[in-house]
Amino acid sequence: MSVVNFILGIEYVFLLYFLGLYAGYLGLNLISLFTLSRYMQLHVLGDLPQRYSEFELPISLIVPAYNEQALIVSSLRSLLQLNYSEFELVVVNDGSKDETLEVLKREFELAPFAEAYRNRLPSKPVRGIYLSTTHPNVRVIDKENGGKADSSNAGINAARYPLVCVIDSDSILQRDSLQRAVQPFLEDPTTIGVGGSIRIANGCQVRGGFLECPGLPQNPLALFQVVEYLRAFLFGRMGWAPLNAIQVVSGAFGLFHKETVVSVGGYGTDNIGEDMELVLRLHRTLIDRGVAYRIAFVPDPVCWTEAPENLKVLRSQRVRWQHGLADSLWLNRGLFFKRGSGVVGWVALPFQLIFEWFGPIVEVFGYVFVIVTWLLGLLSFSSVLIFFLFAVGFGMLLSVTSLLLEEISFHTYPKTQDILKLFVAVIVENLGYRQINSWWRLKGVIEWLLGRKAQWGEMTRVASWQAEVPGEQMGVRGPAK
Amino acid sequence: LVFYSGSETGLLRVIEWAGIALFTLTLLLLLLVLLMRARLIMRERRWQRFLSVWQPILMGSIEIATSNVPRLAHRDLPNFLLLWNHLHESLLDESKDHLNQIAYALSINEVALRMLGRRNLRDRLLAVITLGQLREPAAWNSLLTIAHGHPPLLSVTAARSLVMIDPGKAIPELLPLLASRGDWPPPRVADTLQTAGADVISDPIARAAIAASASALDQAENPVGEDEARPLRNAARLVRYLNLAYNVSAVPAARTIARSSHNPEVLAACLRLLNSAEDLEIVRRCLAHEAWPVRVQAAAAMGRIGEDQDAPGLIGLLSDKQWWVRYRAAQALARLPSMTVHRLKAIQTSQANPFARDMLAQILAEIALQ
Numbered sequence: 001m002s003v004v005n006f007i008l009g010i011e012y013v014f015l016l017y018f019l020g021l022y023a024g025y026l027g028l029n030l031i032s033l034f035t036l037s038r039y040m041q042l043h044v045l046g047d048l049p050q051r052y053s054e055f056e057l058p059i060s061l062i063v064p065a066y067n068e069q070a071l072i073v074s075s076l077r078s079l080l081q082l083n084y085s086e087f088e089l090v091v092v093n094d095g096s097k098d099e100t101l102e103v104l105k106r107e108f109e110l111a112p113f114a115e116a117y118r119n120r121l122p123s124k125p126v127r128g129i130y131l132s133t134t135h136p137n138v139r140v141i142d143k144e145n146g147g148k149a150d151s152s153n154a155g156i157n158a159a160r161y162p163l164v165c166v167i168d169s170d171s172i173l174q175r176d177s178l179q180r181a182v183q184p185f186l187e188d189p190t191t192i193g194v195g196g197s198i199r200i201a202n203g204c205q206v207r208g209g210f211l212e213c214p215g216l217p218q219n220p221l222a223l224f225q226v227v228e229y230l231r232a233f234l235f236g237r238m239g240w241a242p243l244n245a246i247q248v249v250s251g252a253f254g255l256f257h258k259e260t261v262v263s264v265g266g267y268g269t270d271n272i273g274e275d276m277e278l279v280l281r282l283h284r285t286l287i288d289r290g291v292a293y294r295i296a297f298v299p300d301p302v303c304w305t306e307a308p309e310n311l312k313v314l315r316s317q318r319v320r321w322q323h324g325l326a327d328s329l330w331l332n333r334g335l336f337f338k339r340g341s342g343v344v345g346w347v348a349l350p351f352q353l354i355f356e357w358f359g360p361i362v363e364v365f366g367y368v369f370v371i372v373t374w375l376l377g378l379l380s381f382s383s384v385l386i387f388f389l390f391a392v393g394f395g396m397l398l399s400v401t402s403l404l405l406e407e408i409s410f411h412t413y414p415k416t417q418d419i420l421k422l423f424v425a426v427i428v429e430n431l432g433y434r435q436i437n438s439w440w441r442l443k444g445v446i447e448w449l450l451g452r453k454a455q456w457g458e459m460t461r462v463a464s465w466q467a468e469v470p471g472e473q474m475g476v477r478g479p480a481k
Numbered sequence: 482l483v484f485y486s487g488s489e490t491g492l493l494r495v496i497e498w499a500g501i502a503l504f505t506l507t508l509l510l511l512l513l514v515l516l517m518r519a520r521l522i523m524r525e526r527r528w529q530r531f532l533s534v535w536q537p538i539l540m541g542s543i544e545i546a547t548s549n550v551p552r553l554a555h556r557d558l559p560n561f562l563l564l565w566n567h568l569h570e571s572l573l574d575e576s577k578d579h580l581n582q583i584a585y586a587l588s589i590n591e592v593a594l595r596m597l598g599r600r601n602l603r604d605r606l607l608a609v610i611t612l613g614q615l616r617e618p619a620a621w622n623s624l625l626t627i628a629h630g631h632p633p634l635l636s637v638t639a640a641r642s643l644v645m646i647d648p649g650k651a652i653p654e655l656l657p658l659l660a661s662r663g664d665w666p667p668p669r670v671a672d673t674l675q676t677a678g679a680d681v682i683s684d685p686i687a688r689a690a691i692a693a694s695a696s697a698l699d700q701a702e703n704p705v706g707e708d709e710a711r712p713l714r715n716a717a718r719l720v721r722y723l724n725l726a727y728n729v730s731a732v733p734a735a736r737t738i739a740r741s742s743h744n745p746e747v748l749a750a751c752l753r754l755l756n757s758a759e760d761l762e763i764v765r766r767c768l769a770h771e772a773w774p775v776r777v778q779a780a781a782a783m784g785r786i787g788e789d790q791d792a793p794g795l796i797g798l799l800s801d802k803q804w805w806v807r808y809r810a811a812q813a814l815a816r817l818p819s820m821t822v823h824r825l826k827a828i829q830t831s832q833a834n835p836f837a838r839d840m841l842a843q844i845l846a847e848i849a850l851q
Contacts (some may be wrong), residue, residue, distance in 0.1 A: 403511075
């Protein structure tokens with residue numbers, strides 16, 4: 001084989017890879033378009049005043065908290081104001097080193113409570129259980145530090161209601177989040193899980209723990225993540241949902257049928273992508289059991305979360321996500337091409353493996369290969385241009401399509417200049433941000449292949465959008481693993 | 482060495498053009514987004530203008546009835562229906578009549594009837610809700626057809642509208658649907674039944690529940706057809722809705738069904754309703770049922786009607802495998818007529834099973850907090 005043919009061959013592989021990746025996402029966007037159109041038509045019912053009855057499904061909200069002394073009280077107070085007929089808050093203090101438990105004891109007048117705690121799911125030892133004397137639907141589980149998955153398991157063990165909603169303690173929920181997220185359970189009794197659309201809170205105005213006005217962040221990194229969340233986490237997941245092939249229900253907001261989660265062993269505590277791993281395990285186990293089930297997705301913006309605004313934290317997050325993806329795929333490898341696994345086993349997981357797990361290797365190698373061969377004079381400049389045109393152009397098209405879907409459906413950002421700002425972000429995001437992301441993800445792949453343990457790291461919450469505490473440092477987030 | 486360049490390769494030329502097309506498409510999509518935003522802004526302005534005119538009129542009509550209203554522009558119709566229905570859903574009966582007076586003055590009933598035939602689901606939903614609020618008899622047959630069809634949210638909304646138009650006529654028509662439509666969200670069915678009112682639903686739903694239960698028993702004894710479990714599911718559904726009926730109808734029906742049924746779902750639903758000493762025999766029998774949802778409801782029923790002699794049965798349930806059974810048994814034990822904290826503590830100490838001791842500790846803690 002001549003050098004020319006070899007280079008051409010490699011280049012075609014890259015082009016085919018990008019073509020496959022973007023065709024896949026464009027396909028998901030198309031499915032989202034049809035699903036959204038129908039969903040938005042039914043929206044009129046949810047917009048009218050609702051009457052509650054005893055036939056609503058009660059929900060246990062599980063709130064793992066680690067070193068959250070600064071925000072936990074305002075978070076819980078806002079959660080207590082959610083519009084829903086019956087719910088309880090199970091706060092899990094995951095061995096915080098700060099005053100989280102003391103603050104909770106003081107603010108909610110907690111009393112030690114001799115609860116008959118059930119050890120149905122594995123978790124670190126529980127040190128004590130407290131019941132609020134001012135809010136009968138608030139309980140606090142104080143346990144040794146074990147991480148988010150471990151705390152979620154402890155919370156599920158203590159949950160009393162048939163549905164559990166696991167959220168991050170700093171998640172900002174819409175007042176009607178539970179009302180919207182519970183609908184798939186009411187409409188289809190085979191529903192076992194519902195993911196909610198997660199949006200970026202940076203740049204928004206938040207008051208009293210609720211989102212007052214959506215806005216875009218000034219910080220370019222956070223702005224790029226707004227586009228990324230739209231593209232991958234909203235319309236990506238929405239495209240998989242009608243095919244019953246959702247692979248992730250975000251840890252920031254996920255509603256599950258408790259007994260089903262318990263029956264598959266709850267959150268895995270020995271891997272870092274516990275939210276994805278649980279969903280894949282649910283698919284795998286229920287397919288094995290031959291049970292009819294559905295994992296749904298609610299596209300309404302039900303939850304807002306803070307995105308990292310500096311490179312160090314973002315890098316750590318992305319490396320961790322890549323570890324989580326690899327762990328989840330590996331632990332559930334039995335689901336690949338499994339008989340009867342449908343779209344999830346035959347399309348969604350191979351897509352994840354090729355384009356999300358293996359993708360960074362192809363992308364980074366592709367960029368380096370093209371540049372090096374050009375520098376060596378083995379590739380013409382026009383070929384280099386064409387390569388980047390494809391790699392970048394498709395990315396832009398995809399992101400703009402997501403922007404279009406957002407405008408068709410929720411038009412979350414009210415100002416017209418927000419649209420222009422997002423469009424600029426769509427362009428610029430593809431010129432550096434995406435490539436650096438690929439690099440971090442490649443690092444995650446290599447670390448995972450070398451068997452290195454991923455770290456949760458520490459994420460400093462700035463919460464500059466929180467009206468009550470402007471600019472204050474909100475402590476550290478992310479329990480130790 | 483001679484290497485290729487883009488201009489020399491036909492395929493690369495195609496790719497080059499595809500790239501240019503990509504960027505052009507991207508720009509066109511942006512233009513589309515901006516056009517949609519412009520349309521949204523215009524719609525929002527129109528909505529504000531509409532509100533400034535119609536909100537005072539509709540709000541005013543809540544106090545004083547009026548038919549003297551300005552002409553409604555055709556393109557304001559969706560806005561009007563939204564605002565009008567929103568107010569309707571938030572109001573009590575008398576003011577609803579005033580709102581209807583305005584709607585009839587604007588011939589909204591005719592417009593809504595025409596909207597029923599549209600393909601757009603949103604328009605049809607709005608029309609169905611509107612016709613129900615208007616209690617428009619001319620819509621009866623169309624709504625009945627929709628109630629029998631799909632999608633579930635549209636059909637259950639049509640069922641509610643039928644109930645609004647004529648509850649007495651609608652309930653007998655809808656009961657078979659209420660029983661068989663597993664795809665109707667229970668809160669919406671409950672809303673439909675509550676809209677009809679306990680006066681209207683109590684006897685028919687009690688009779689239907691008994692009949693469905695009997696049919697389920699027949700089916701269990703002489704299985705016919707493909708889906709043998711369907712009659713049972715229908716019966717269970719109707720029994721669950723019994724608690725929206727008056728006790729005087731619901732409790733005897735639940736008692737009758739509980740005496741004959743062995744299905745856990747049906748039994749559990751019946752047990753929720755039993756509330757007098759004459760039900761003790763049924764409840765006691767269910768304490769040992771193999772299905773834990775039945776044991777939970779039996780223990781809960783004991784909390785309402787249990788006697789001191791039921792203590793041993795409840796103490797036995799303190800060691801049940803299911804947390805909820807243990808919890809309800811402990812609660813029921815604490816509520817027995819001559820039970821005291823001192824006796825509860827004594828029972829707790831005497832338990833060999835740690836789960837039973839823990840559960841009694843929890844109940845004692847709850848009593849202390851009260």
